[in-house]
Amino acid sequence: MARQTVCILLPERDRVRLKAIIGDRSRPFKHVQRAQIVLASDRQPRVLKVADEVGCSRPAVWRWQQRYAEEGVDGLLRDKTRRPGTPPIPPEIVAEVIEKTCQPPPSEATHWTGRAMARTMNLSLRTVQRIWKAWDLAPQRIRTFKRSRDPAFADKLVDIIGLYMAPPENAVVLSIDEKSQIQALDRTQPGLPMKPGKAATMTHDYKRHGTTTLFAALEIATGKIISQNMQRHRHQEFIRFLNKVNRSTPPDKKVHVVLDNYATHKHPKVLAWLARHPNWTFHFTPTGASWLNAVETVFSTLTRQRIRRGVFHSLVDLQAALKRWIAELNADPKPFVCTKPADVILAKLQRCPAPSV
Secondary structure, eight states: OOOOOOOBOOOHHHHHHHHHHHHOTTSOHHHHHHHHHHHHTBTOOOHHHHHHHHTSOHHHHHHHHHHHHHHHHHHHTSOOOOOOOSOOOOHHHHHHHHHHHTSOOSSSOSSOOHHHHHHHHTOOHHHHHHHHHHTTOOTTOOOOOOOOOOTTHHHHHHHHHHHHHSOOTTEEEEEEEEEEEEEEEEESSOOOOOBTTBOOOOOSOEEEEEEEEEEEEEETTTOOEEEEEESOOSHHHHHHHHHHHHHHSOTTSEEEEEEOOOGGGGOHHHHHHHHTOTTEEEEEOOTTOGGGOTHHHHHHHHIIIIITTOOOSSHHHHHHHHHHHHHHHHHSOOOOOOOSOHHHHHHHHTTSOOOOO
């Protein structure tokens, strides 16, 4: 604000009115301060002295001296209308931004960025970001999917979801799979723990101490897990694990097993083992739909909570860590609950493009 050169000569009626404003306890503070500025400016003392006395800035003193000179005491009690802020973006511009965002960019780029859209539409980056947020657009994100090509997809889906939601009487429903090639990775240097304002640190490079395969069987009704670490995942190891699971299940009950289409699960010797155990029944997930296997949720949680940021100094250290993690889950198991009926899943999958032959 430019410096004001105003000489304040208060008439008695204005002095009385200003003192009344200052003494009125119901007055807003801004009115009281303005009255104090004008009252202290009588007979043109130094602006700095008025500012120190009232406890405000010099530009404030100049502003309200000028306002009093132009409009009197009434001018101190109202604020001038201000210029409107940035005008809203026209609806047609917003619609054009939304339309372009949902289309590929004109260059070889794979998706729109905020700056690219701002240059194209001659808008600010913040404006583009506000439009995207208001319309829930995130071109930087992408979700993956895979639609099964199995001709018997619907029948297998209904069969497996039926086992999850309405298991047969006097039967045990298991979800079996193996998580192969779990690496025992050790960091080259020790990291630092997280602290306020700083994230935990970990070196980008690592030492390899070998791999292990975790076989797991999730009991749907109880949430308990039967597991075993092995060096390889051939049909020999799979049969050994099936024998362990068989010893852990009641012999008088039927056993229904959900598993994927990995070649080991269909090996002739595995099928021969299955023939020798008539109370066992295999239910294979559709091709390309291993997400129907409930034990995959256990492997996903294991990866996030124990493996991805884990530091293992040896293969034995890794295997011991996996056993402890499984033991913690089994100490307080949670049953696997399927909440989506087969018809709901099928209806949702209809939105996916049909797979090419």
